Amino acid sequence: AQRVTQPEKLLSVFKGAPVELKCNYSYSGSPELFWYVQYSRQRLQLLLRHISRESIKGFTADLNKGETSFHLKKPFAQEEDSAMYYCALGSSGSRLTFGEGTQLTVNP
Amino acid sequence: GAVVSQHPSRVICKSGTSVKIECRSLDFQATTMFWYRQFPKQSLMLMATSNEGSKATYEQGVEKDKFLINHASLTLSTLTVTSAHPEDSSFYICSARAWTSGGAARNEQFFGPGTRLTVL
Numbered sequence: 001a002q003r004v005t006q007p008e009k010l011l012s013v014f015k016g017a018p019v020e021l022k023c024n025y026s027y028s029g030s031p032e033l034f035w036y037v038q039y040s041r042q043r044l045q046l047l048l049r050h051i052s053r054e055s056i057k058g059f060t061a062d063l064n065k066g067e068t069s070f071h072l073k074k075p076f077a078q079e080e081d082s083a084m085y086y087c088a089l090g091s092s093g094s095r096l097t098f099g100e101g102t103q104l105t106v107n108p
Numbered sequence: 109g110a111v112v113s114q115h116p117s118r119v120i121c122k123s124g125t126s127v128k129i130e131c132r133s134l135d136f137q138a139t140t141m142f143w144y145r146q147f148p149k150q151s152l153m154l155m156a157t158s159n160e161g162s163k164a165t166y167e168q169g170v171e172k173d174k175f176l177i178n179h180a181s182l183t184l185s186t187l188t189v190t191s192a193h194p195e196d197s198s199f200y201i202c203s204a205r206a207w208t209s210g211g212a213a214r215n216e217q218f219f220g221p222g223t224r225l226t227v228l
Binding site for chain 2: 034042043044045046049086094095096097098099100101
């Protein structure tokens with residue numbers, strides 16, 4: 001069975017500091033991984049998908065199959081990055097399994 | 109583009125009544141929609157996959173007779189919570205799968221704003 005683990009429920013950093021949100025997964029097949037973000041009072045929206053290998057809003061995430069991880073990183077956090085971040089694993093039929101989420105707070 | 113709406117955004121009902129929640133893809137066709145449930149300060153839990161023109165696929169532990177799903181058109185899926193009880197109170201979120209263009213991009217889900225159900 002697939003599983004996604006986000007070990008930190010809360011993460012607080014200062015503006016300009018680097019930030020890393022951890023995500024580990026377990027899946028027997030070939031994983032498709034995503035990061036979703038939910039800003040206050042807004043709907044869930046896609047931030048990154050691993051197959052695109054893109055940088056969105058300064059965030060990047062690299063799939064490490066050896067460590068079964070897909071950590072989200074940004075070198076210089078901004079206050080507007082404060083939000084709830086969910087790591088998700090896509091499996092057959094595009095079903096998504098979500099992690100518990102990490103609430104990121106960027107302090108001024 | 110790729111906007112998903114839900115109606116109602118909030119509903120309060122009495123125990124024993126049934127409640128219908130609609131999920132619409134506004135500017136694209138979605139052959140597959142998903143229904144999630146989210147408890148306070150917890151993650152999204154997939155309840156079922158709704159396929160247009162066929163029966164929904166329910167996740168383990170989700171009662172199909174209690175959570176009726178109908179996906180009668182390419183833009184509309186409905187979730188009916190039958191004989192609702194206080195323990196059904198939750199935040200229900202739908203998403204629709206749309207295929208994005210481009211060599212590297214594949215299908216992704218677009219989420220609705222959610223429906224807050226409170227059963228008294």
